[in-house]
Amino acid sequence: MTTTLTIRGLHTTIGTSQILHGLDLDVAAGRTTVVLGRNGVGKTTLMRSILGYLDHTGELTFRGASLAGLPTHQRVRRGIAYVPENRDVFAGLTVAENLRLAERRGAEPRYELVFDLFPELKQRLAQTAGSLSGGQQQMVSLARGLLVESHLLIVDEPTKGLAPRVVKEVVAVLRAVREQSTLLMVEQNLMAAGELADDVVILSEGRIAKTGDRRILANREELRRYLSVARSAEHGVD
Amino acid sequence: MDTFFLILATGLSVGALYYLLASGLSLIFGLMDVLSFAHGALLTFSAYSAIMTMNWFGAASTGALLAAIVVSTLVGGAVAFLVEWLFLRPMYARGHLSQLLVTMGIGLVLIAAVTIGFGPDPRSMPLPDNVSGSIDVFGVLIPVSALVTVAAALLLHAGLMAFLRRTRHGLIVRAGVENADMVRGLGIDVAKSFAMVFTIGGLAAGLAGALALVYVRAGTPHLGDTYLIYAFIVIVIGGIGSLPGTLIAAALVGLSQQFANHYLTGGAGDLLVLALLALMLLARPQGLFGKTGRIV
Ligand SMILES: Nc1ncnc2c1ncn2[C@@H]1O[C@H](COP(=O)(O)OP(=O)(O)OP(=O)(O)O)[C@@H](O)[C@H]1O
Ligand SMILES: [Mg+2]
Numbered sequence: 001m002t003t004t005l006t007i008r009g010l011h012t013t014i015g016t017s018q019i020l021h022g023l024d025l026d027v028a029a030g031r032t033t034v035v036l037g038r039n040g041v042g043k044t045t046l047m048r049s050i051l052g053y054l055d056h057t058g059e060l061t062f063r064g065a066s067l068a069g070l071p072t073h074q075r076v077r078r079g080i081a082y083v084p085e086n087r088d089v090f091a092g093l094t095v096a097e098n099l100r101l102a103e104r105r106g107a108e109p110r111y112e113l114v115f116d117l118f119p120e121l122k123q124r125l126a127q128t129a130g131s132l133s134g135g136q137q138q139m140v141s142l143a144r145g146l147l148v149e150s151h152l153l154i155v156d157e158p159t160k161g162l163a164p165r166v167v168k169e170v171v172a173v174l175r176a177v178r179e180q181s182t183l184l185m186v187e188q189n190l191m192a193a194g195e196l197a198d199d200v201v202i203l204s205e206g207r208i209a210k211t212g213d214r215r216i217l218a219n220r221e222e223l224r225r226y227l228s229v230a231r232s233a234e235h236g237v238d
Numbered sequence: 239m240d241t242f243f244l245i246l247a248t249g250l251s252v253g254a255l256y257y258l259l260a261s262g263l264s265l266i267f268g269l270m271d272v273l274s275f276a277h278g279a280l281l282t283f284s285a286y287s288a289i290m291t292m293n294w295f296g297a298a299s300t301g302a303l304l305a306a307i308v309v310s311t312l313v314g315g316a317v318a319f320l321v322e323w324l325f326l327r328p329m330y331a332r333g334h335l336s337q338l339l340v341t342m343g344i345g346l347v348l349i350a351a352v353t354i355g356f357g358p359d360p361r362s363m364p365l366p367d368n369v370s371g372s373i374d375v376f377g378v379l380i381p382v383s384a385l386v387t388v389a390a391a392l393l394l395h396a397g398l399m400a401f402l403r404r405t406r407h408g409l410i411v412r413a414g415v416e417n418a419d420m421v422r423g424l425g426i427d428v429a430k431s432f433a434m435v436f437t438i439g440g441l442a443a444g445l446a447g448a449l450a451l452v453y454v455r456a457g458t459p460h461l462g463d464t465y466l467i468y469a470f471i472v473i474v475i476g477g478i479g480s481l482p483g484t485l486i487a488a489a490l491v492g493l494s495q496q497f498a499n500h501y502l503t504g505g506a507g508d509l510l511v512l513a514l515l516a517l518m519l520l521a522r523p524q525g526l527f528g529k530t531g532r533i534v
Binding site: 051053071072073076077082084088090091092093097100101102104144 | 406409410412413416417419420421422423424425426427428
């Protein structure tokens with residue numbers, strides 16, 4: 001099995017606090033890797049380190065080449081697409097403008113694919129993204145990430161804060177996407193994680209606590225131990 | 239009645255000069271989070287290049303004035319381009335204070351250069367007669383200089399709006415004002431937009447330099463200082479990153495200043511502007527058109 005992204009000894013510090021403490025991870029090509037972990041454990045920090053937003057040490061190897069020293073936009077051009085935690089649509093711009101920003105020289109924009117996945121967006125091209133519902137904004141953000149072909153799609157908590165019906169829609173879209181792509185996603189919703197994951201990674205205290213395939217998700221007792229908020233409160237974390 | 243229209247014209251003219259400086263500052267701060275204290279000195283430095291151009295031509299002809307305006311604009315743009323490239327680019331990761339100090343330092347150097355080259359005393363700007371006079375507009379005598387500055391500001395505004403609304407670079411700037419990190423996350427090199435916007439700000443400051451001379455008719459090494467302060471006030475009132483807001487605020491500040499100075503007492507204009515600023519910060523910190531709620 002080939003790996004799309006290999007991470008070795010990733011240390012990330014934000015300000016003066018070290019968030020990731022020497023993390024190792026392999027993202028297998030063609031599969032969907034779901035990252036889980038308590039709030040504040042460093043999931044988003046991991047994604048933002050891969051994208052080059054945060055200073056970090058350690059080795060990141062993407063499709064056989066090192067990402068060291070590359071700024072964010074160049075990592076993206078190498079083929080990493082990013083759908084961030086809080087969707088981060090450009091609220092004052094229209095849906096069409098949000099999508100146009102994702103176009104890139106030398107890559108064919110896949111508008112047909114995007115409108116097949118999100119027919120609703122086609123009707124709302126002229127609307128400002130800020131006036132959309134949370135679910136619709138998530139769709140804009142996903143559409144932006146899918147507009148040009150990538151080799152790794154990173155999606156941070158796509159179902160966060162969405163109504164159950166909308167969660168289903170987003171999961172359905174991601175099920176279609178995962179057939180064609182390599183996905184690395186953070187997903188705390190266990191139903192959604194269960195439907196999407198091939199591989200599972202559990203983070204704890206800035207390290208990998210457990211990795212394995214989707215069967216990890218079946219052991220709810222153990223999962224609860226890693227994910228429970230009550231436990232972290234007991235220990236005075238957070 | 240004539241006085242009223244004259245003050246209206248000077249108010250708008252001063253406002254136009256504020257806009258020329260503030261539009262660039264507002265875009266620069268909105269996109270790059272950099273407060274450029276170098277922009278006042280950039281105005282001054284460019285203004286002296288306009289004086290040099292006029293002197294080089296010898297005669298104060300309209301053609302010479304146009305050349306001086308073009309030279310001043312280009313000098314502003316070129317210096318800004320170099321400043322961004324050599325001094326600001328290495329500082330983006332360093333936080334606001336370093337950037338602020340760097341732009342202040344560059345401002346001081348530019349002013350020192352002007353003082354060394356031309357001395358501290360005012361240098362007059364020779365103007366052609368058709369520009370130094372007034373013309374009759376519907377029975378009211380309006381200074382030509384006021385028409386020129388207001389027209390320049392409106393043209394610049396139209397040009398900037400077209401750039402922002404109709405070009406891909408403009409789209410990237412608008413997106414970057416909202417969230418530069420996300421623009422990077424789409425594979426776009428925002429640093430290029432930073433350079434472009436800073437240079438555009440420099441071109442506008444250069445234009446302001448020549449036109450300030452058309453308005454005040456003499457340059458001193460500190461010509462740009464007061465304009466800079468009022469330009470900052472204008473962008474706070476207008477809403478950072480919003481050019482329509484900046485345009486309206488510039489007119490508002492220019493008019494309040496001139497009318498208060500004339501109808502109340504000299505100096506009242508500055509107090510009124512500060513009162514407007516305070517009122518705005520209390521009641522609507524995001525400014526007239528701003529959305530972010532961010533204050534300088
Ligand atoms: N900009 C920042 N400055 C300081 N600390 C930060 C910053 N961003 C994140 N942190 C800290 O880093 C730690 C990890 O944050 P991160 O966002 O990666 O967690 P997460 O696992 O994604 O959490 P969540 O489930 O809430 O999304 C947290 O303790 C957080 O407080
Ligand atoms: Mg997170």
